[in-house]
Amino acid sequence: MEYFVILISAIFVNNIVLAKFLGICPFMGVSSRLETSVGMTGAVAFVMVLATIVTYLLQYYVLNPLGLGFMQTITFILVIAALVQMVEIVLKKVSPELYQALGIFLPLITTNCAVLGVAILTIQGKYNLPEAVVFSFSTALGFGLALVLLSSIREALDMVEVPKGMKGIPIAFVVAGILAMAFMGFAGLV
């Protein structure tokens, strides 16, 4: 039951993009096509869960016992950068098809603030390890949901005449604003 609450809360109520404003750069950058959105979501989910597990273990078994809490930011970003690099190398060897699908998105993930954000939120939220895994996975699902919704709408927008000044980024933000309004309807669900 507890896990279910975390799942619903992370996907709908506290959606990482539309309510917490994390991961906006890929949200705007790759959301013009539906296909790339799905690829990006897969890559983010993979790295996010891995990064959360590794940073969780580091925080509780290395940083805390040694009193190095102030090193959190530096350690976490280095772990994420190294992890992304490693995932890229391993995928290339083990599963070339998956690498083909996710490859170009992987380098972009290091600077995706959603990954570092979730790692820090997990520590702040005082989750235990299974909860942290559920939390990071459902956050990635929420990211994917927002990305797929926005990219579907943007594909449809291609066929509509948009006022000149609003073309491109501004209209995408307006759509995101309306989506955020829709997601506010979930508030109070859990």
Added chain:
Amino acid sequence: MNQWKNFSKGLIAENAIFVQVLGMCPTLGTTTSAYNGLGMGLATTFVLVMSNIVVSMVRNYIPDKVRIPSFIVIIASFVTVVELTMQAYLPALFEELGLFIPLIVVNCLVLGRAEAFASKNTIWSSTLDGLGMGLGFTLALFMLGSVREILGSGSWFGLKFIQGDGMLLFVLAPGAFLALAYLIAIMNKFNRKNA
């Protein structure tokens, strides 16, 4: 003249937010009021200037292959400095900005300037570039924060000038997207006229 250009291009012509659309997360997440926007902007400016200086100082000693991780370590060190300083002297602002202070590390603007400018230019040019870009970013955050605070809670820097609540929508999440969309559209129009 050239040095002046390094500084001034970041303010309007290549403004990080309105033109390059970089660093969106803190832009949307922290601008619930003019004061918060200003605080976040200045914190980012400090990190940007300092990391630009250090990156341009060591640019000839870092092998090309490991330059991105090295830049990230440099940036993360200054972010930690900001984080601890703010926690000590401005605890209220630190609480408000919360998660977004450590997230300056992954602000694409900071890494972008280190990679695109500081790693190729002298210390003095890089300092000016960082300062200009940072102030342009601060200006944009301040504008967005002001718009959202005035419309959303009918006040500016905490000074109330209407009774009641104002349009709460603008303080909440959707208002951030809408306000930014219209600010960018207005800037587009303005820039096109100039060009």
